[in-house]
Amino acid sequence: MTVNVAQGLVAPTAYAAPNGEAGRRFRPAVWLAALFLLLVLAWAVVPSAFTSESPFDTDVEAAIQAPSLQHWFGTDASGRDIYTRVVFGARSSLLIGTGATALALVAAIAFGFAAGLGGRLTDGAISRFLEVVLALPGLLLALIFIAMLGPGVATEIVAVALGSAAGYAWMVRGQVIAVRNSAYVHAATALGHGRSRIIVRHVFPNAMRPLVVLATMGVGQSIVWASSLSFLGLGVAPPAPEWGAMLDAGRDFVSTAWWLELFPGLAIVGCTLAVTVLGRHLQRRIEGRLT
């Protein structure tokens, strides 16, 4: 039986969501960032499509040459082509950036949800632990870890993840608690929905929402950290091409051969910037739609 009891319903008004519209506006910075990231991604996947040279070929004759038509970004002390090395370096940088962030997120979600949904004892224990970890600088944690296990790509990923996981976990915990106490979770409880159903349908997706944005920007942060570790000689070992390691190698020539530092540096800055711009854009889109 359908009885329409309210023909007097007010006419629907189109409420504009201001942020949503702003999110759809054309933004050249976002396009540039996306294009740059696509390029770097292509470098990482098929580096040989972008250069005919090898990143390891040394040529003492051609050492320390300024950028020219033959060597776009110049050459380093061993005569290796910088452009080629930047292209080949994309893979390890991206791998460490995304891998470390993903690993950090997995750990953060596990800890954050256990703390947010567990009882007072679980929450207390995890919270105190996270506070202790947060009290130490993230890079220091990463350094300690590498000092124990020795340098390498895998260790570097774990080390960077370790340094950033606690911050994410703390945020996940806060989000979980906020969502758990929200009116819509109460409403679902009152409807008789089970705890696991509420967690899967409401708590998880809503608690993860702000994390998507943060993690995107976190990739940029991880790339910087990875480069820092390599710069300190604790990451990818030379002669493997890596942007941070390249900065380290060019350090001694910084006053005479600027190109040794500029191009790997630009790659790091560009990647971080692009990821952050995209993250902010994502944030605007999500907030425009949902708040």
Place this chain on the structure above:
Amino acid sequence: MSTPVLRVEDLTVAFAPRREPVVGGVSFDVAPGECFAIVGESGSGKSVTARTLLGLAGDSADVAATTLELQGKSVLGNRDRDWRRIRGRQVGFVLQDALVSLDPLRTVGREISETLRLHRFGSRVRRCERVLELLATVGVPEPELRARQLPHELSGGQRQRALIASAIALDPPLLIADEPTTALDVTVQAQILELLAAMKDRGTGLILISHDLSVVSRLADRVAVMRHGRFVEQGPVTDVLTAPSHPYTRTLLDAVPATHRKGSRLSGVPAPPIDPVAVTHARDEVLLEADGLVKHFRGPDGVQRTAVADVSFTIGVGETLGIVGESGSGKTTTAQLVLALLAPDEGAVRLRGAPWSEATEAQRRPRRREISVIYQDPLGSFDPRWTVRRIVEDAVPVESYPGSAARRQRAATLLADVGLAEEHLDRRPLLLSGGQRQRVAIARALAPEPALIVCDEPVSALDVTIQAQVLDLLGDLQRRLGLSYLFISHDLGVIHHVADRVLVMRDGGIVESGTAAEIFTNPSDPYTRSLVASLPTPAPQPVLGGQS
């Protein structure tokens, strides 16, 4: 007649990107000692009108008028510097929420003396004296103490008084009050209205902006009814409120649940036909029983306070039990206890004779379908990612409607039942109006086919005509489906309109209970009496001073 304090002729306000003016050609004047009220629903343009009179319409506003005169002097084309001289000295402004209108880090005394200082009033000592004088005038007890306190240390009523004190600090001939009592409990509201009436008697011209017709009828001499930026009707308050000439005024008046109109419909929508066979009136059967409920909370300061103290009641099948009380009286905590979202410290709730509050959550879960809930803020009670359709479908029980097609069909039926059109189903609640959102909440509450719906201030955030539609809808559904309601509100008019029996709560306890008729015609408790005295009456009676 003396020169009017304010003369407005053909005032138009438009905001840059939009063509349609928000205020479209309004004209009125205010004489000294007169109260001119502008009533209207949200979005009607009444607040924009008020702000324009203070030069606060904003940079993007395009203000035009044939005449805009304050005390015979035109203020059209005034620049910000000119307006600053006018604000406070010639026009005082009282806003709705004193807590956000007062600087939280400044004492009340400094807040008031700031106005004096800006307009170079007297010496420092003289200003201090004036502040105490003002606080005493507006009836703040212990002015010396209060002047040294921060806004959050004062009660809501005292804050509103302090705000009025700062608005009248320089004795402006015109006072604009934008919803001055909306955030206040009824008893405090009456005191603020008395204070404003006293100001009026002393010769201050008053512009009262309100959505509340009972407030207007108590204070105003003349009233204008505003809709879509225009005055649809304007005249002496007794004429407009007793013999309105415009149909919209009629609609507004009809929508108010006043004492004489219990049982009648509030919106213009006719009642749907009801199948008499389907209606069950087994009110003797007890559905829910609460016995000696007690709930304590520990505040952030570690002090334990009692939110609910020894509350007992029963709700019969098909009955509406109303709980009325001011903010902090324990109404919502009681609702949470009934919903078993909180466990009582003492006492118990039984549902159909079986343990409810004392059962384990696992035992309770299959029976939770029996009790639904509607909140004051429907938007917060919806998962923000979900569409209307998904919100309602999620509440349809799988046991009764196996298969997604059946659930989809059921959700569509429910949404049609509450008067939502097909086009609303795939929207997010964010894009719906307040009334539409509350309809979605009602559809969700109906989905499990409950016996009882707990309604926690379901119409408090709605305009009066929308409130009328929602109250009528709830009434229709009750008659059709034999539902029971636990209806919680701070609004006595609403409670009187919907409830069969009423509990009056104060400080966590029940001060009085009885049938709606008993409570409203013959209240025995003094607190109830003061509440009932503030109810809107059939004919507007300017009981508070004035010279109408």
